[in-house]
Amino acid sequence: MGIHGLMTYVGENHQFFNDLKLKNTKIIIDGNNLYHRLYFDSGLDLQHGGDYDSFTDVVHKFFESLAVCNIQPYVVLDGGCDFTDKKLETLKQRGRDRIQAAHSISRGGGGSVLPLLSREVFKQILNKSQVPFVQCFSEADRDIVTLANQWCCPVLTLDSDFCIFDLKAGYCPLNYFQWRNICTSKETSDCYIPARCFSIDKFCSHFSNMNKSLLPLFAVLNGNDYINLPALETFFSRVRFPIGVHSLSGRKHIRIQGLLNWLANFTDPKEAIENVVKYLPKHDRENIKELLHSSMEEYQQSDVSLEDFFQNGSLVSQIGMELGIFPEWALVALAKGQLAPFISDAVVLKRTILHVQVENMQRSSCHMSSLPIRQVIYGLLLSTNQEPSLSQSPTKASNKIFNITEFDRFHKTLKVSSVQAAVLTEFSCQDLSCIVEVSSSERLRLLLETLQVKDDVIESVPAELKLPIAVTCHWLNHSDPGVKLQHLQALLLGVVYGELCSLMCNSGSEESHTDDIRMAYNQLFKLKTRKQQKGALDIDLAHIFCQWQCCLQMGFYLNQLLRTPLTEPDLTRLYSGTLVHQIYRELKLVTSAEDLLSGSLKACQLYQDLLGAVGSSIPPDFFQKKSKSRPCKKKKQVRLAESSDRSQLEAQPGCDVSNRFEALLGEDLNQTHTCAKNKY
Incomplete structure (x- = not known):
């Protein structure tokens, strides 16, 4: 107010x-x-x-x-x-x-x-x-x-x-x-x-x-x-x-x-x-x-006693109970912030508001990239909260299509549209209250199917990064304009930087552990804090990364609604916009991703694991198609390494040539680079 x-x-x-x-x-x-x-x-x-x-x-x-x-x-x-x-x-x-x-x-x-x-x-x-x-x-x-x-x-x-x-x-x-x-x-x-x-x-x-x-x-x-x-x-x-x-x-x-x-x-x-x-x-x-x-x-003062919640955690919204559309576990999760207000708006008002970002207003809203995820969220919330009529069998009732109203940007105006919820016929839960009874494997299956990712894609990824990587695979297939290799590299290097920050904070007295990551951290931190030309925003670049955030937001909400079958990622250091934009500019100058990690074996290995996981979810010629669809003068097309390039790849420290996606790590394998070395 x-x-x-x-x-x-x-x-x-x-x-x-x-x-x-x-x-x-x-x-x-x-x-x-x-x-x-x-x-x-x-x-x-x-x-x-x-x-x-x-x-x-x-x-x-x-x-x-x-x-x-x-x-x-x-x-x-x-x-x-x-x-x-x-x-x-x-x-x-x-x-x-x-x-x-x-x-x-x-x-x-x-x-x-x-x-x-x-x-x-x-x-x-x-x-x-x-x-x-x-x-x-x-x-x-x-x-x-x-x-x-x-x-x-x-x-x-x-x-x-x-x-x-x-x-x-x-x-x-x-x-x-x-x-x-x-x-x-x-x-x-x-x-x-x-x-x-x-x-x-x-x-x-x-x-x-x-x-x-x-x-x-x-x-x-x-x-x-x-x-x-x-x-x-x-x-x-x-x-x-x-x-x-x-x-x-x-x-x-x-x-x-x-x-x-x-x-x-x-x-x-x-x-x-x-x-x-x-x-x-x-x-x-x-x-x-x-x-x-x-x-x-x-x-006037309210009848809600927050004192009871802060003293013993016992708060269930009286309004929520009176509405009768939330099971107790969901009301408790809402009170503890484990479900977003977006969820309660969808259930109570049958309406959601999608918040604009600094994006290209001439293009479709960035939230279009996460529409399939939202439809599954709506399907879980709406179809499971509708009582079937006496003349309907439970199966027929569950196949009923429900719509929800969304407020989103259309160019520079606010647009209202009706979005159809997904029909989840193969999900065993037919009531929101029974999600707690559904096996973790089935909840994970629904999450990964929504993101169009197979479970073996994220198998080798650290637990706290499995959801962001699965979301990244979804983003690759739903971004408009299409994601290029350098966009993906910049994003993943930003994720690696977040992990380096956490390691630096938690390394304690393990000096050797810190030495391995210190230079890579310093190199990326220096890039992040480099002074930028004011107002010089690449709006299409911003648009692409805004779409990733939209996918991550809705993937995060769906994971919460499904009672976190994947570990909840640490968002506090997962994305740094200024860094990711700067990395993209560096990569366009034919700097390799490994150069930006300053020879850190741990950082290089994590980056390769993430890149390899994403690469295994897309066709080998995915980025070649992107390049061919929008030819650029004075730029070499990204290509898979020929067999003659293997010796050059093997000469790069920390590289795994067995990774079929490894050859995409740089556009010019013949160019040498000098890594900046900074004192911590």
């Missing part, structure tokens, strides 16, 4: 705040707000699909700052869209705004579009850092307020709605929370974070000691995410607000202050509402009164 213009208004009036030295306390954190702000305010990449490794470092530093000050965080995440659909128009407008922002970023302009996998990365960081968190069934605001008042601790967010809620310990806006500036108390030597805390008491006293209960009416009249009635403009055009100070920045702030001064004249909401509707036509008054009352209820 959000109240138009309120956050900037209160920010210009410092008298509404108390200065705090935050330490030794619990704090309730609006998770959605936090991960957006940490990404956008840290100068992280927005053009190349996101740098999740850098984002991970920022999030770690944030929670380390809290720990130093003995601040105990409890993170609360939004769930699916409101099941009453009151916010649909707002969501559609935000979708349109994101499309325009993505287009602007793609052309080197301004804008804020969060990389696609940021939420899942954030949840993985919370799990690894053992930061307690919960994912609500829908909007989290009211649940946050209830918990904060139960524990009498502040709320950390940047949502103007929290200026309206009556919070016992106040609301700390993120932009005044100086977590990067830890201070030490002279008296106690305790560390603390300087912060400002919004005080609803100071706010109301500024407006002639206004009754706090009038603030929800103010929020509704001024306009929030749930209500924006044209009829209320009649009220604003006719009412005369008390004359106040007009040294404010813009008409919106003048209107906010005038409305608050006007409301302060009334003792309670009932009296104020009567004075609002008297300015409206008589035939509209009762309907508007009813709508105002119902909208104000959004600012």
